[in-house]
Amino acid sequence: METIAGVLGLRGEHLKKAIRHILAHEGDNQVLNEFEDNEFYKQLCAKRWWSPAKYRPPSYVSANSFWLILSSTLFKDTDNNLSKMRARVMQLSEEKKISEYLKKILLHLINESENEDFVRRQSGIK
Numbered sequence: 001m002e003t004i005a006g007v008l009g010l011r012g013e014h015l016k017k018a019i020r021h022i023l024a025h026e027g028d029n030q031v032l033n034e035f036e037d038n039e040f041y042k043q044l045c046a047k048r049w050w051s052p053a054k055y056r057p058p059s060y061v062s063a064n065s066f067w068l069i070l071s072s073t074l075f076k077d078t079d080n081n082l083s084k085m086r087a088r089v090m091q092l093s094e095e096k097k098i099s100e101y102l103k104k105i106l107l108h109l110i111n112e113s114e115n116e117d118f119v120r121r122q123s124g125i126k
Contacts, residue, residue, distance in 0.1 A: 011059035012046075019061075023070075025099045031074070031092070040069045067109075074106070082117075085110050 023032040035041060044065065045055035061069075074092070078084035086107065093103045 012057035015059060015061065016057040022102060023098075025102070026096060028097055031097055034073045035069060038069050038073050040065065040072065082110055082114050 019035065020029075020032055023035055025031070041058075041061075042055070044058035044061060046058070048054065048056050075085050075088055078088055089098070089103055089106045089110070092098045093100070098106075
């Protein structure tokens with residue numbers, strides 16, 4: 001089974017569908033397309049020489065890699081400023097580019113980052 005799944009690229013296709021489910025919203029694929037066009041994502045893809053599709057999606061993306069790709073896609077012009085990141089999430093939500101579910105997750109992650117920075121500053125850790 002594993003060999004068949006590997007040869008046919010089934011895991012990669014399932015992962016691609018899951019990512020599409022998270023990032024595509026109400027038929028708007030802008031965020032999904034930007035994610036798939038990200039250089040970090042492209043590095044995880046396998047090139048195909050025998051197929052019209054230029055690459056095969058990765059069969060696995062670690063949580064850290066996923067966050068790196070997503071954050072560099074969504075927050076490329078924010079200079080890692082948490083206020084600008086929050087504003088960007090709200091803008092994407094108002095433009096109906098992301099789902100309410102993804103909006104809540106992103107805001108939670110931004111708030112967690114802020115809390116970690118605060119704890120580090122309080123304890124003197126850099």
